[in-house]
Amino acid sequence: MTTTVIIVGILALVIGAVLGMVFSRSSLNTKAKFILEDAKKNAENIIETANVKAESVRKDKESQAKVKFLELKSQHDGEIQSREKKMQDAEKRIRDKEQKLNDELSKTGKLEKDLDRQIADYSTKHEILEKKQQDLDAVIAQKVEILEKIANYSAEDAKAELVEAMKAEAKSRAQSHVQSIMEEAQLNAKQEARKIVIQTIQRIGTEQAIENSVSVFNIESDEIKGRIIGREGRNIRALEAATGVEIIVDDTPEAILLSCFDPVRREIARLSLHRLVTDGRIHPARIEEVVEKTKKMIEEEIIEVGKRTIMDLGIHGLHPELVKIVGRMKFRSSYGQNLLQHSREVANIAATMAAELGLNVKMAKRAGLLHDIGKVPEQESELPHALLGMQWAEKYGENAEVVNAIGAHHDEVEMTSLLSPIIQVADAISGARPGARRQVLESYIQRLKDLEAAAMSFDGVSSAYAIQAGRELRVMVESNKVNDDQSSQLSYDISEKIQNELTYPGQVRVTVIRETRSVNIAR
Known part of the structure; x- marks a missing residue:
């Protein structure tokens, strides 16, 4: 710049x-x-x-x-x-x-x-x-040499004799200790088992017996009976051939009986009749068409019932064939007890008991639901239902414990896990309740009558009542014939007679009640 x-x-x-x-x-x-x-x-x-x-x-x-x-x-x-x-x-x-x-x-x-x-x-x-x-x-x-010379007894001999004496004493004490432990364990085991069973029964509800082999189809008028029979009986024959159910048309007013030991076929026949009567067109071709549609509808309902059941119980991963078998149990009964209701009850009882014992609750519920699947075969089988159910469970990939519980719940096979006796006990509880099965209900009522009759056979007894499902017998005596001392003796005599002459589960408490009443009227 x-x-x-x-x-x-x-x-x-x-x-x-x-x-x-x-x-x-x-x-x-x-x-x-x-x-x-x-x-x-x-x-x-x-x-x-x-x-x-x-x-x-x-x-x-x-x-x-x-x-x-x-x-x-x-x-x-x-x-x-x-x-x-x-x-x-x-x-x-x-x-x-x-x-x-x-x-x-x-x-x-x-x-x-x-x-x-x-x-x-x-x-x-x-x-x-x-x-x-x-x-x-x-x-x-x-x-030692000096002592051996004095006692004229070698050290090895003394040692052997001492060891034998100690062995015998130890063995005796061990046996006594083991016996004491076993007795205590049995006592505690019985108490715990009784408590678990009682709590389980109290927490789980039960169902009543149902009809077994006959369904009633109600109609509005007897005129429909003729239409169902058809000309020369062709309609009723076509219906029986299509459903496999015996249709009984008699003098019973406004009712037709459907007889068959297979509840599924009986239900198909009932629904088919309902559709035919509602539609009004009753002829062999129409009958075959309606029965076929009803069969498909029942199959869908069976699958839906199976899915809903396993969903309600919280069971997952069940094979589709087993789901279908579970659904078929809705239409089966055993000793008058609905099989699906019985299996659901066994599943809940087994789950409760498994929870009390600290075992796998889901596995117990699964085995309880499937324990009677062998009772619903589509084809007749010579195998017992427990073994058939075990084969199905094994075929469709169920756990080994579940398979063994199904096969062992009637002692057909040896039990290999703690789950098996739980299923066996749960099945017995479900079937042994008063009113659960037709045969059990009859024997239960007869047992109560026998208890009351045994008490009434003694002099001075005015009335007797069997209560608490036959576990207690209340005996009322006349005060002018039986005194207090005789009441105690009478209670003992009645209990002895029941014990010697009757058959009953558990124990029966006999309570004798004596009452003195003094009545005066002031006028």
């Missing part, structure tokens, strides 16, 4: 000189001279201003250079200090490590010296101990 200003000034002088020469040669007037002088002054002023600005720029650049130099110097000094600090820290760490290493070496040297000293002491003590042991063995042998 300074060079540019100087060049501009020189150009101005040159231009002024040239103009002066031009004006002098041309003999210009005085005004030209003034202009030349002004030009010279302007050129001098420009040169002076340029010099001032150049000096100012030079000073600014020098100042900036000094500042930059100081910054670089400060940065360089900082880096040098940082490096020196890192080197000092590294040197300090190295010195510390050297110091620790020297300390460890010093300690190791001391420990080696102590170890050498202890080894030497141990060797000396071991030698002394061996010498004392030899002396002691010699003394003992001498003493």
